[in-house]
Amino acid sequence: MRKLSMRQAVNEALHTAFNSDENIFTIGEDIAVYGGQLRCSYDLLDHFGAERVRDTPISEIAIVGAGIGAAMIGRRPIVELSYMDFIGVCFDQILNQAAKMRYMYGGRVSIPLVIRTQCGAGLGNGAQHSQSLENILSHVPGIRVVMPSNAYDAKGLLLRAIRDNNPVVFVEHKALYKKKTEVPEEPYEVGYESEVKCQGKDITIISYSAMVNVALDAAEQLQEEGIEAEVIDIKSIEPLDMKPILKSVEKTGHAIVVHEAVKKSGFGGEIAAQIQEYAFDSLKKPVLRVTAPDIPVPFARNLELAYVPDKNHVIEAVKKTLN
Amino acid sequence: METKLSKEKMLEMYRVMIRIRAFENEAIELAKANITRAAVHTYNGEEAIAVGVCAHLSDKDYITSTHRGHGHCIAKGADMRRMFAELMGRETGYCKGKGGSMHIADLATGNLGANGIVGGGIPMAMGAALGLQIAHQNNLSVSFFGDGASNEGSFHEALNMASIWNLPVVFICENNKFGISTSTEKSMNIEQISDRAKGYGIKGLTIDGNDLLEVYKTFAEVKAHVLSGKGPVLLEMDTYRMSGHYFGDNENYRDRADVDKWKEKDPILRFESVLTEEFGVAAEELKMIEKEENTAVLAASEQAKQDPEPAIEDMMDDLYDPTFEEIAWQVFVKG
Helix, strand or coil, rough: CCCEEEHHHHHHHHHHHHHHHCCCCEEECCCCCCCCCCCCCCCHHHHHHHCCCCEEECCHHHHHHHHHHHCCCCEEEEECCCCCHHHHHHHHHHHHHHHHHHCCCCCCCCCCEEEEEEECCCCCCCCCCCCCHHHHHHHCCEEEEEEECHHHHHHHHHHHHHHHHEEEEEEEEHHCCCCCCECCCCCCCCCCCCEEEEEECCEEEEECCCCHHHHHHHHHHHHHHHCCCCEEEEEEECCCCCHHHHHHHHCCCCCEEEEEECCCCHHHHHHHHHHHHHHHHHHCCCCEEEEECCCCCCCCHHHHHHCCCCHHHHHHHHHHHHH | CCCCCHHHHHHHHHHHHHHHHHHHHHHHHHCCCCCCCCCCEEEEEEEHHHHHCCCCCCCCEEEECCCHHHHHHHHCCCCCHHHHHHHHHCCCCCCCCCCCCCCEEEEHHCCCCCCCCCCCCHHHHHHHHHHHHHHCCCCEEEEECHHHHHHHHHHHHHHHHHHHCCCCEEEEEECCCCHHHHHHHHHHHCCHHHHHHHHCEEEEEECCCCHHHHHHHHHHHHHHHHHCCCCCCCEEEEECCCCCCCCCCCCCCHHHHHHHHCCCCCCCHHHHHHHHHHHHCHHHHHHHHHHHHHHHEEEEEHHHHHCCCCCCHCCCCCCCCCCCCCCCCCCCCCC
């Protein structure tokens, strides 16, 4: 099968979406002519025109607000935030508007809105363009948060998110854009359920987004050392599918969580808490978290490399847990 | 353009103003009795704006509203029993008791919702206008907000975006002179809020928001302007918050003399004079309307009081829409 980068896969999903439903449109900074800071919306303007593919001013409040308003009256907007860090600029529209509307109005409105953005460190973008802020979003009931780990899932999850009648923040890790995986040409969807990426009997490694690949690399090396790790990609922070995780922990008795976001109040805490809440009797050791340290993302190459969790951090945590 | 008004239309608008006033006065009584639980922000003194504007809107035209939103809701055609029920936190309320006074939405009448965040609805009204434009629907969107909201970033971003895309949206600034306790003299350094329109290259104007006929006639022109593709409009309504910020406000920040001065400009009293003196409507006819509306309001309130509280078992419902849109994905082959 042909291979596509995650950027190409997202682009293909967008073309499919635009070709399938005239209610779908997209707005964002530099997305039309320039192809976006995310570089995924290239060709969309050429194929679908300036009415449905619009460059905006640098106005994140208006970008998200426009998406909410259009979604409330039946359109299906895909709005782009150039960097996830920019949710700080427009957080009211996410926190108090998009996330609250349906519940606050007694279930009488739907907000079929997709907010696409990129997260993650590793490319020297510094403290304000490199964060993974999914847990800030997951703390707000009413908003879905989806984080693909590869090109195949990105295409399928994005099409799923576009059909979702709820606001979805779709978070693409910038270090994954060039990574290629097999991607079918025909349209398909990937669900929000957690997926067991490789099976093992000794320890469960739970991860999402770019860190899934780090976890898989670690599992491969551990295999050579006779340790069988089961790696689970949760794909979606909200909704969170815990079933495969609990089932796995019941089998392995050990678990670690790996994510790129900082540790304190990070999503790893939530997963660890749920494991002890629902599978305490299966646990032989505490659930460790492999994360970035609790500092802003540093700039210098060596500092940033030290900041982002790597295979060795995962292996170290696995061995600490098993010994 | 609907600028020629029949007597029937004028009396209907009078009736809606009276209905709003009666609703708010009853809401104050409910607040006094602690039946509404939390703050009730009344629209007293600003009725001419919602009524004069919404008289031009259909259910396919959208509005966003504010924490002071009961008047917009009623002018857009909301049912008072369901509104009272929402204020009281009852199952039969517009939001099943999950929203409250500041969060009533009614999509059936094009009301995209009141908002507890100052300026929160302005970008969404702009977004609704974008949605209308993309679907080639010949309707418009109206955002009601106050003087305080015009100092929020959301206001400035939304006006600019609406301008560059020529969106069919009217930004209605109800300048009632105070953001809670802080006066416009203290919070801005411009003569008129409509002056801000210049900064975004759109039409801006200020009118007497306590003059129902002026509101009605001006909005007819503004609507025509917007729908003809000439771009959005910032329409400032000069008005005054006759009550405190909410029931129970000690109002230590303003002179009673000012309040009394504005009470003489009460939009309902002014319109009554116009109706009786210029259009020969009998005072008895107006009294009859007032009586009918008071009766209807009290009946709606009483009904809502009898309505059940929401079931605790339903508390977790309504967070997410469980459905996915049916879309048959069509592969796109790049030429």
